[in-house]
Amino acid sequence: MITVIDYGMGNLRSVVKAVEKYTGRVRISNDPASIKDSKALILPGDGAFGMAMKHLDELKWTGPLKEFIHGGGFFLGICLGFQLLFSSSEEFGFSRGLDIIQGKVKRFSLAGYKVPHMGWNNVAIRDKSKFLEGIPGDPYFYFIHSYYPEIEDRTWMLGEVDYGVRFPCIVGKGNLIAAQFHPEKSHNWGLKIIENFTGLVCS
Amino acid sequence: MLAKRIIPCLDVKDGRVVKGVNFINLIDAGDPVENGRFYDSEGADELVFLDITASSDRRNILLHMVKDVAETVHIPFTVGGGIRTIDDVRTILENGADKISMNTAAVQNPGIIHESARRFGSQCILVAIDAKKDGDNGWKVYLHGGRTRTEIDAVEWAKRAEALGAGEILLTSMDRDGTRSGYDLELTKAISGTVGIPVIASGGVGTIEHMYEGLTMGMADAVLAASIFHFREISIREVKESLNKKGVPVRLKW
Numbered sequence: 001m002i003t004v005i006d007y008g009m010g011n012l013r014s015v016v017k018a019v020e021k022y023t024g025r026v027r028i029s030n031d032p033a034s035i036k037d038s039k040a041l042i043l044p045g046d047g048a049f050g051m052a053m054k055h056l057d058e059l060k061w062t063g064p065l066k067e068f069i070h071g072g073g074f075f076l077g078i079c080l081g082f083q084l085l086f087s088s089s090e091e092f093g094f095s096r097g098l099d100i101i102q103g104k105v106k107r108f109s110l111a112g113y114k115v116p117h118m119g120w121n122n123v124a125i126r127d128k129s130k131f132l133e134g135i136p137g138d139p140y141f142y143f144i145h146s147y148y149p150e151i152e153d154r155t156w157m158l159g160e161v162d163y164g165v166r167f168p169c170i171v172g173k174g175n176l177i178a179a180q181f182h183p184e185k186s187h188n189w190g191l192k193i194i195e196n197f198t199g200l201v202c203s
Numbered sequence: 204m205l206a207k208r209i210i211p212c213l214d215v216k217d218g219r220v221v222k223g224v225n226f227i228n229l230i231d232a233g234d235p236v237e238n239g240r241f242y243d244s245e246g247a248d249e250l251v252f253l254d255i256t257a258s259s260d261r262r263n264i265l266l267h268m269v270k271d272v273a274e275t276v277h278i279p280f281t282v283g284g285g286i287r288t289i290d291d292v293r294t295i296l297e298n299g300a301d302k303i304s305m306n307t308a309a310v311q312n313p314g315i316i317h318e319s320a321r322r323f324g325s326q327c328i329l330v331a332i333d334a335k336k337d338g339d340n341g342w343k344v345y346l347h348g349g350r351t352r353t354e355i356d357a358v359e360w361a362k363r364a365e366a367l368g369a370g371e372i373l374l375t376s377m378d379r380d381g382t383r384s385g386y387d388l389e390l391t392k393a394i395s396g397t398v399g400i401p402v403i404a405s406g407g408v409g410t411i412e413h414m415y416e417g418l419t420m421g422m423a424d425a426v427l428a429a430s431i432f433h434f435r436e437i438s439i440r441e442v443k444e445s446l447n448k449k450g451v452p453v454r455l456k457w
Contacts, residue, residue, distance in 0.1 A: 010323070010324065011301075013273060013297070013298070014299055014301070017273060017299070018277065046323075046327070047324045114400055115400070116325065116400070116401075117205065118326070118371065118401050118424075119206060119207075119248065119401070119425070120206040121206065122204065136456070140206060140454040140456065140457070142279060143205075144279075144370075145326070163205060184277065185278060187243065187277050187278055189457075190277065
Protein backbone atom coordinates (compact mmCIF):
# COMPACT_ATOMS: atom_id res chain seq x y z
CA MET A 1 0.00 0.00 0.00
CA ILE A 2 1.13 3.52 -0.84
CA THR A 3 0.03 6.08 1.74
CA VAL A 4 -0.29 9.75 0.88
CA ILE A 5 0.15 11.67 4.11
CA ASP A 6 -2.67 14.09 4.84
CA TYR A 7 -1.34 16.69 7.24
CA GLY A 8 -3.56 19.59 6.26
CA MET A 9 -1.11 21.17 3.82
CA GLY A 10 -2.81 21.51 0.52
CA ASN A 11 -4.34 19.53 -2.24
CA LEU A 12 -3.74 15.79 -2.29
CA ARG A 13 -6.16 14.90 -5.00
CA SER A 14 -3.96 15.44 -8.04
CA VAL A 15 -1.15 13.40 -6.47
CA VAL A 16 -3.50 10.52 -5.69
CA LYS A 17 -4.99 10.67 -9.18
CA ALA A 18 -1.53 10.51 -10.75
CA VAL A 19 -0.59 7.48 -8.63
CA GLU A 20 -3.90 5.81 -9.47
CA LYS A 21 -2.91 5.84 -13.11
CA TYR A 22 -0.38 3.14 -12.23
CA THR A 23 -1.75 1.34 -9.19
CA GLY A 24 -4.96 1.09 -7.22
CA ARG A 25 -3.03 0.44 -4.03
CA VAL A 26 -3.00 4.01 -2.78
CA ARG A 27 -4.81 5.74 0.05
CA ILE A 28 -4.81 9.00 1.97
CA SER A 29 -4.24 8.90 5.70
CA ASN A 30 -3.52 11.31 8.53
CA ASP A 31 -2.79 8.49 10.97
CA PRO A 32 0.84 7.46 11.54
CA ALA A 33 -0.42 3.96 12.44
CA SER A 34 -0.98 3.51 8.71
CA ILE A 35 2.79 3.11 8.36
CA LYS A 36 2.45 -0.49 9.55
CA ASP A 37 0.98 -1.70 6.28
CA SER A 38 2.53 0.93 4.01
CA LYS A 39 5.28 -0.02 1.64
CA ALA A 40 5.65 3.57 0.54
CA LEU A 41 4.87 7.05 1.84
CA ILE A 42 4.22 10.15 -0.22
CA LEU A 43 4.56 13.55 1.42
CA PRO A 44 3.08 16.29 -0.81
CA GLY A 45 2.15 19.77 0.37
CA ASP A 46 2.02 23.47 -0.31
CA GLY A 47 2.30 26.31 2.12
CA ALA A 48 4.33 27.31 5.12
CA PHE A 49 7.25 25.19 6.34
CA GLY A 50 6.78 25.97 10.04
CA MET A 51 3.07 25.23 9.94
CA ALA A 52 3.78 21.94 8.14
CA MET A 53 6.22 20.79 10.83
CA LYS A 54 3.71 21.82 13.50
CA HIS A 55 1.03 19.70 11.84
CA LEU A 56 3.37 16.71 11.47
CA ASP A 57 4.27 17.04 15.16
CA GLU A 58 0.66 17.35 16.29
CA LEU A 59 -0.43 14.35 14.25
CA LYS A 60 2.60 12.46 15.65
CA TRP A 61 4.03 11.78 12.22
CA THR A 62 7.48 13.32 12.73
CA GLY A 63 9.16 10.45 14.60
CA PRO A 64 7.59 7.53 12.70
CA LEU A 65 8.20 9.28 9.37
CA LYS A 66 11.91 9.76 10.12
CA GLU A 67 12.19 6.14 11.29
CA PHE A 68 10.50 4.95 8.11
CA ILE A 69 12.91 6.93 5.93
CA HIS A 70 15.99 5.90 7.91
CA GLY A 71 14.79 2.30 7.71
CA GLY A 72 14.93 2.47 3.91
CA GLY A 73 11.20 2.64 3.16
CA PHE A 74 10.05 3.97 -0.21
CA PHE A 75 9.49 7.71 0.08
CA LEU A 76 8.41 10.37 -2.40
CA GLY A 77 8.46 14.03 -1.31
CA ILE A 78 6.85 16.73 -3.42
CA CYS A 79 7.26 20.51 -3.16
CA LEU A 80 6.90 21.30 0.55
CA GLY A 81 7.40 17.58 1.19
CA PHE A 82 10.81 17.98 -0.49
CA GLN A 83 11.77 21.06 1.52
CA LEU A 84 10.80 19.46 4.83
CA LEU A 85 13.57 16.87 4.36
CA PHE A 86 16.19 19.56 5.01
CA SER A 87 17.51 20.57 8.42
CA SER A 88 15.75 23.90 8.71
CA SER A 89 14.05 26.81 6.99
CA GLU A 90 14.56 30.53 7.50
CA GLU A 91 10.85 31.12 6.93
CA PHE A 92 9.62 33.44 9.73
CA GLY A 93 13.03 33.35 11.39
CA PHE A 94 13.77 29.71 11.95
CA SER A 95 11.86 26.45 11.60
CA ARG A 96 13.30 23.03 12.25
CA GLY A 97 12.84 20.44 9.50
CA LEU A 98 12.93 16.63 9.38
CA ASP A 99 16.72 16.91 9.10
CA ILE A 100 17.20 13.95 6.77
CA ILE A 101 19.41 16.06 4.49
CA GLN A 102 21.86 18.64 5.81
CA GLY A 103 20.91 22.01 4.44
CA LYS A 104 18.82 25.10 4.90
CA VAL A 105 15.76 26.34 3.03
CA LYS A 106 15.92 30.03 2.09
CA ARG A 107 13.67 32.57 0.38
CA PHE A 108 14.43 33.77 -3.14
CA SER A 109 15.58 37.37 -3.07
CA LEU A 110 17.21 38.23 -6.36
CA ALA A 111 16.61 41.44 -8.25
CA GLY A 112 14.90 40.74 -11.56
CA TYR A 113 13.48 37.37 -10.48
CA LYS A 114 9.84 37.22 -9.55
CA VAL A 115 8.66 35.31 -6.52
CA PRO A 116 7.14 32.74 -6.58
CA HIS A 117 9.32 30.86 -9.04
CA MET A 118 6.31 29.78 -11.09
CA GLY A 119 6.18 27.80 -14.30
CA TRP A 120 8.17 25.30 -16.34
CA ASN A 121 11.91 25.22 -15.87
CA ASN A 122 14.47 22.82 -17.30
CA VAL A 123 16.27 20.62 -14.86
CA ALA A 124 19.82 19.38 -15.27
CA ILE A 125 19.89 15.74 -14.21
CA ARG A 126 23.16 15.31 -12.26
CA ASP A 127 23.09 11.71 -11.22
CA LYS A 128 21.48 8.44 -12.15
CA SER A 129 18.56 7.16 -10.17
CA LYS A 130 16.22 4.25 -10.60
CA PHE A 131 13.39 6.74 -10.18
CA LEU A 132 14.57 8.82 -13.15
CA GLU A 133 14.86 6.01 -15.70
CA GLY A 134 13.56 6.99 -19.13
CA ILE A 135 13.71 10.73 -18.49
CA PRO A 136 15.81 12.87 -20.85
CA GLY A 137 18.80 14.89 -19.66
CA ASP A 138 17.14 18.31 -19.46
CA PRO A 139 13.42 17.83 -18.93
CA TYR A 140 11.01 20.64 -18.10
CA PHE A 141 9.07 20.36 -14.86
CA TYR A 142 6.41 22.59 -13.30
CA PHE A 143 7.61 24.64 -10.31
CA ILE A 144 5.72 26.85 -7.92
CA HIS A 145 7.56 27.91 -4.79
CA SER A 146 9.12 30.87 -3.00
CA TYR A 147 11.84 29.06 -1.05
CA TYR A 148 14.75 26.90 -2.19
CA PRO A 149 17.29 24.70 -0.38
CA GLU A 150 20.97 25.30 0.10
CA ILE A 151 22.33 21.79 0.33
CA GLU A 152 25.38 20.89 2.42
CA ASP A 153 25.61 17.20 1.62
CA ARG A 154 25.74 17.17 -2.17
CA THR A 155 25.73 13.37 -2.32
CA TRP A 156 21.94 13.66 -2.21
CA MET A 157 21.68 15.80 -5.33
CA LEU A 158 20.10 14.19 -8.42
CA GLY A 159 18.94 17.28 -10.30
CA GLU A 160 19.59 20.99 -10.34
CA VAL A 161 17.72 24.01 -11.69
CA ASP A 162 18.62 27.64 -12.32
CA TYR A 163 16.46 30.54 -11.21
CA GLY A 164 19.09 33.22 -10.76
CA VAL A 165 20.59 30.85 -8.22
CA ARG A 166 21.30 27.17 -8.91
CA PHE A 167 19.72 24.85 -6.40
CA PRO A 168 18.98 21.14 -6.05
CA CYS A 169 15.43 20.34 -7.13
CA ILE A 170 15.63 16.55 -7.12
CA VAL A 171 17.26 14.74 -4.21
CA GLY A 172 17.46 11.05 -3.55
CA LYS A 173 19.27 8.10 -2.09
CA GLY A 174 18.26 4.46 -1.84
CA ASN A 175 14.48 4.28 -1.82
CA LEU A 176 13.98 8.01 -1.29
CA ILE A 177 13.28 10.55 -3.97
CA ALA A 178 11.97 14.08 -3.58
CA ALA A 179 11.35 16.94 -5.96
CA GLN A 180 10.80 20.65 -5.55
CA PHE A 181 8.55 20.68 -8.65
CA HIS A 182 5.19 18.96 -9.03
CA PRO A 183 5.60 15.67 -10.93
CA GLU A 184 1.82 15.22 -10.92
CA LYS A 185 1.48 18.51 -12.82
CA SER A 186 4.50 18.09 -15.08
CA HIS A 187 2.95 16.21 -17.96
CA ASN A 188 4.83 13.20 -19.42
CA TRP A 189 8.17 13.48 -17.60
CA GLY A 190 6.55 14.21 -14.28
CA LEU A 191 4.23 11.25 -14.64
CA LYS A 192 7.24 9.13 -15.57
CA ILE A 193 8.73 9.73 -12.11
CA ILE A 194 5.46 8.65 -10.51
CA GLU A 195 5.28 5.64 -12.79
CA ASN A 196 8.85 4.66 -11.90
CA PHE A 197 8.16 5.14 -8.20
CA THR A 198 4.96 3.11 -8.16
CA GLY A 199 6.57 0.48 -10.39
CA LEU A 200 9.45 -0.04 -7.97
CA VAL A 201 7.16 -0.04 -4.92
CA CYS A 202 4.76 -2.54 -6.42
CA SER A 203 7.33 -4.86 -8.00
CA MET B 204 15.89 28.85 -17.64
CA LEU B 205 12.29 29.49 -16.65
CA ALA B 206 10.08 29.19 -19.72
CA LYS B 207 7.52 31.80 -20.73
CA ARG B 208 4.09 30.17 -20.53
CA ILE B 209 1.49 29.84 -23.28
CA ILE B 210 -1.99 29.44 -21.81
CA PRO B 211 -5.19 28.68 -23.72
CA CYS B 212 -8.37 30.01 -22.11
CA LEU B 213 -11.66 28.12 -22.39
CA ASP B 214 -15.09 29.54 -21.64
CA VAL B 215 -17.35 27.09 -19.87
CA LYS B 216 -21.11 27.25 -19.57
CA ASP B 217 -23.15 24.65 -17.66
CA GLY B 218 -20.08 22.43 -17.49
CA ARG B 219 -19.53 22.51 -21.25
CA VAL B 220 -16.86 24.33 -23.18
CA VAL B 221 -18.62 26.90 -25.33
CA LYS B 222 -15.56 28.62 -26.69
CA GLY B 223 -13.23 25.70 -27.16
CA VAL B 224 -11.36 23.93 -29.86
CA ASN B 225 -13.38 24.43 -33.00
CA PHE B 226 -12.79 21.23 -34.89
CA ILE B 227 -14.14 17.83 -35.51
CA ASN B 228 -11.66 15.24 -34.39
CA LEU B 229 -12.63 15.58 -30.76
CA ILE B 230 -15.09 12.93 -29.70
CA ASP B 231 -17.04 15.64 -27.92
CA ALA B 232 -16.04 19.21 -28.72
CA GLY B 233 -17.88 20.59 -25.70
CA ASP B 234 -16.26 18.31 -23.18
CA PRO B 235 -13.83 20.18 -20.91
CA VAL B 236 -11.79 16.99 -20.46
CA GLU B 237 -11.43 16.44 -24.21
CA ASN B 238 -10.42 20.06 -24.70
CA GLY B 239 -7.99 19.86 -21.82
CA ARG B 240 -6.48 16.67 -23.16
CA PHE B 241 -6.10 18.21 -26.60
CA TYR B 242 -4.27 21.30 -25.38
CA ASP B 243 -2.25 19.23 -22.95
CA SER B 244 -1.00 17.06 -25.83
CA GLU B 245 -0.36 20.15 -27.96
CA GLY B 246 2.04 21.53 -25.36
CA ALA B 247 -0.06 24.08 -23.48
CA ASP B 248 1.78 25.07 -20.32
CA GLU B 249 -1.38 25.63 -18.29
CA LEU B 250 -5.11 25.91 -18.87
CA VAL B 251 -7.62 28.48 -17.71
CA PHE B 252 -11.32 27.58 -17.50
CA LEU B 253 -13.58 30.59 -17.23
CA ASP B 254 -17.04 29.70 -15.96
CA ILE B 255 -19.82 31.84 -17.43
CA THR B 256 -22.71 29.74 -16.11
CA ALA B 257 -25.60 31.79 -14.80
CA SER B 258 -27.90 28.99 -13.63
CA SER B 259 -28.63 28.38 -9.97
CA ASP B 260 -26.98 24.98 -9.84
CA ARG B 261 -23.80 26.42 -11.33
CA ARG B 262 -21.71 25.36 -8.38
CA ASN B 263 -22.44 21.66 -8.61
CA ILE B 264 -21.98 21.64 -12.36
CA LEU B 265 -18.69 23.47 -12.01
CA LEU B 266 -17.35 21.17 -9.30
CA HIS B 267 -18.19 18.18 -11.41
CA MET B 268 -16.22 19.65 -14.31
CA VAL B 269 -13.24 20.52 -12.13
CA LYS B 270 -13.16 16.95 -10.84
CA ASP B 271 -13.28 15.49 -14.35
CA VAL B 272 -10.54 17.74 -15.65
CA ALA B 273 -8.30 17.07 -12.63
CA GLU B 274 -8.54 13.35 -13.25
CA THR B 275 -7.21 13.52 -16.79
CA VAL B 276 -5.15 16.65 -17.30
CA HIS B 277 -1.63 16.61 -15.87
CA ILE B 278 -0.73 20.25 -16.33
CA PRO B 279 -1.81 23.03 -13.97
CA PHE B 280 -5.26 24.48 -14.47
CA THR B 281 -7.00 27.55 -13.15
CA VAL B 282 -10.72 28.04 -12.64
CA GLY B 283 -12.27 31.49 -12.64
CA GLY B 284 -15.65 33.14 -12.97
CA GLY B 285 -18.13 33.92 -10.23
CA ILE B 286 -15.92 32.91 -7.31
CA ARG B 287 -17.17 34.99 -4.37
CA THR B 288 -16.48 33.31 -1.06
CA ILE B 289 -13.77 31.42 0.78
CA ASP B 290 -16.05 28.42 0.57
CA ASP B 291 -16.11 28.71 -3.25
CA VAL B 292 -12.32 28.82 -3.26
CA ARG B 293 -12.02 25.85 -0.94
CA THR B 294 -14.40 23.55 -2.81
CA ILE B 295 -12.90 24.32 -6.21
CA LEU B 296 -9.39 23.60 -4.93
CA GLU B 297 -10.57 20.49 -3.08
CA ASN B 298 -12.04 19.15 -6.29
CA GLY B 299 -8.67 19.37 -7.99
CA ALA B 300 -8.12 22.83 -9.51
CA ASP B 301 -4.57 24.07 -9.02
CA LYS B 302 -5.43 27.75 -8.90
CA ILE B 303 -8.50 29.93 -8.69
CA SER B 304 -8.94 33.33 -10.25
CA MET B 305 -10.95 36.14 -8.69
CA ASN B 306 -11.93 39.44 -10.23
CA THR B 307 -15.04 41.32 -9.10
CA ALA B 308 -15.17 39.66 -5.68
CA ALA B 309 -11.55 40.59 -5.00
CA VAL B 310 -12.23 44.28 -5.69
CA GLN B 311 -15.45 44.35 -3.68
CA ASN B 312 -13.93 42.46 -0.79
CA PRO B 313 -10.11 42.60 -0.93
CA GLY B 314 -9.97 40.68 2.37
CA ILE B 315 -10.85 37.53 0.46
CA ILE B 316 -7.45 37.65 -1.28
CA HIS B 317 -5.66 37.81 2.04
CA GLU B 318 -7.81 35.16 3.67
CA SER B 319 -7.63 32.68 0.80
CA ALA B 320 -3.86 33.18 0.39
CA ARG B 321 -3.42 32.61 4.12
CA ARG B 322 -5.50 29.43 4.07
CA PHE B 323 -4.50 27.88 0.77
CA GLY B 324 -1.22 29.60 -0.11
CA SER B 325 -0.49 32.45 -2.51
CA GLN B 326 0.53 29.96 -5.18
CA CYS B 327 -3.11 29.15 -5.96
CA ILE B 328 -4.64 32.63 -5.81
CA LEU B 329 -4.78 34.57 -9.06
CA VAL B 330 -6.24 38.05 -9.18
CA ALA B 331 -7.73 38.88 -12.57
CA ILE B 332 -7.76 42.57 -13.50
CA ASP B 333 -9.83 43.98 -16.36
CA ALA B 334 -8.34 47.36 -17.19
CA LYS B 335 -9.25 50.12 -19.59
CA LYS B 336 -7.30 53.22 -20.56
CA ASP B 337 -8.50 56.41 -18.95
CA GLY B 338 -7.11 59.19 -21.14
CA ASP B 339 -3.80 60.33 -19.69
CA ASN B 340 -4.66 59.00 -16.26
CA GLY B 341 -3.42 55.47 -16.73
CA TRP B 342 -5.88 52.60 -16.58
CA LYS B 343 -9.01 52.03 -14.52
CA VAL B 344 -10.25 48.71 -13.16
CA TYR B 345 -13.54 47.42 -14.59
CA LEU B 346 -15.85 44.87 -12.98
CA HIS B 347 -18.61 42.45 -14.01
CA GLY B 348 -16.87 41.34 -17.17
CA GLY B 349 -16.06 44.92 -18.19
CA ARG B 350 -19.52 46.39 -17.67
CA THR B 351 -18.87 48.39 -14.51
CA ARG B 352 -16.24 51.10 -14.32
CA THR B 353 -14.49 51.87 -11.04
CA GLU B 354 -12.22 54.73 -10.08
CA ILE B 355 -9.50 52.28 -9.04
CA ASP B 356 -6.15 52.67 -10.78
CA ALA B 357 -5.13 49.33 -12.30
CA VAL B 358 -1.44 49.58 -11.40
CA GLU B 359 -2.24 50.52 -7.80
CA TRP B 360 -4.73 47.68 -7.56
CA ALA B 361 -2.17 45.17 -8.87
CA LYS B 362 0.29 46.33 -6.19
CA ARG B 363 -2.36 46.05 -3.50
CA ALA B 364 -3.41 42.57 -4.71
CA GLU B 365 0.21 41.45 -4.44
CA ALA B 366 0.51 42.90 -0.94
CA LEU B 367 -2.69 41.07 0.07
CA GLY B 368 -1.19 37.75 -1.02
CA ALA B 369 -2.10 37.19 -4.67
CA GLY B 370 0.38 34.84 -6.32
CA GLU B 371 -0.17 35.97 -9.87
CA ILE B 372 -2.01 38.63 -11.91
CA LEU B 373 -4.14 37.84 -14.95
CA LEU B 374 -4.29 41.15 -16.76
CA THR B 375 -6.85 41.80 -19.50
CA SER B 376 -6.97 44.96 -21.56
CA MET B 377 -10.62 45.86 -22.13
CA ASP B 378 -9.55 48.15 -24.97
CA ARG B 379 -7.88 45.33 -26.84
CA ASP B 380 -10.03 42.34 -25.91
CA GLY B 381 -11.57 40.87 -29.04
CA THR B 382 -9.78 43.30 -31.38
CA ARG B 383 -6.88 41.04 -32.39
CA SER B 384 -4.68 44.10 -32.56
CA GLY B 385 -2.20 42.91 -29.95
CA TYR B 386 -1.89 43.13 -26.17
CA ASP B 387 -1.84 46.57 -24.57
CA LEU B 388 1.93 46.55 -24.12
CA GLU B 389 2.07 49.78 -22.17
CA LEU B 390 -0.43 48.50 -19.63
CA THR B 391 1.22 45.09 -19.40
CA LYS B 392 4.65 46.61 -18.90
CA ALA B 393 3.36 49.12 -16.35
CA ILE B 394 2.00 46.31 -14.18
CA SER B 395 4.59 43.61 -14.81
CA GLY B 396 7.38 46.11 -14.15
CA THR B 397 5.79 47.16 -10.87
CA VAL B 398 4.78 43.95 -9.13
CA GLY B 399 7.10 41.16 -8.00
CA ILE B 400 4.66 38.37 -8.91
CA PRO B 401 4.13 36.86 -12.37
CA VAL B 402 1.79 38.60 -14.81
CA ILE B 403 -0.26 36.86 -17.52
CA ALA B 404 -1.08 39.14 -20.45
CA SER B 405 -4.52 38.82 -22.00
CA GLY B 406 -6.80 40.59 -24.45
CA GLY B 407 -6.13 41.39 -28.08
CA VAL B 408 -3.86 38.67 -29.35
CA GLY B 409 -4.18 37.91 -33.05
CA THR B 410 -0.75 36.73 -34.14
CA ILE B 411 2.38 35.04 -32.85
CA GLU B 412 4.13 38.41 -33.14
CA HIS B 413 1.66 39.78 -30.58
CA MET B 414 2.66 37.07 -28.15
CA TYR B 415 6.33 37.83 -28.75
CA GLU B 416 5.70 41.51 -28.05
CA GLY B 417 3.72 40.73 -24.91
CA LEU B 418 6.51 38.55 -23.51
CA THR B 419 9.34 40.92 -24.43
CA MET B 420 8.23 44.57 -24.62
CA GLY B 421 5.24 43.92 -22.37
CA MET B 422 7.48 42.00 -19.92
CA ALA B 423 4.71 39.45 -19.32
CA ASP B 424 5.61 36.09 -17.78
CA ALA B 425 2.88 34.29 -19.67
CA VAL B 426 0.38 34.97 -22.44
CA LEU B 427 -3.23 33.91 -22.52
CA ALA B 428 -5.14 33.39 -25.76
CA ALA B 429 -8.58 32.12 -26.64
CA SER B 430 -9.84 32.48 -30.19
CA ILE B 431 -6.59 32.02 -32.11
CA PHE B 432 -6.20 28.59 -30.57
CA HIS B 433 -9.86 27.60 -30.65
CA PHE B 434 -10.20 28.26 -34.35
CA ARG B 435 -6.92 26.48 -34.94
CA GLU B 436 -5.42 29.40 -36.77
CA ILE B 437 -2.21 28.80 -34.90
CA SER B 438 -1.10 25.73 -32.98
CA ILE B 439 0.69 25.96 -29.68
CA ARG B 440 3.67 24.20 -31.17
CA GLU B 441 3.91 26.82 -33.94
CA VAL B 442 3.80 29.56 -31.33
CA LYS B 443 6.52 27.94 -29.29
CA GLU B 444 8.80 27.16 -32.22
CA SER B 445 8.50 30.70 -33.47
CA LEU B 446 9.16 32.21 -30.03
CA ASN B 447 12.11 29.87 -29.54
CA LYS B 448 13.68 31.05 -32.81
CA LYS B 449 13.41 34.60 -31.56
CA GLY B 450 15.22 33.68 -28.36
CA VAL B 451 12.26 33.48 -25.97
CA PRO B 452 12.65 30.54 -23.58
CA VAL B 453 9.73 28.13 -24.01
CA ARG B 454 9.03 24.50 -23.15
CA LEU B 455 9.45 22.77 -26.49
CA LYS B 456 9.73 19.11 -25.54
CA TRP B 457 6.97 17.25 -23.81
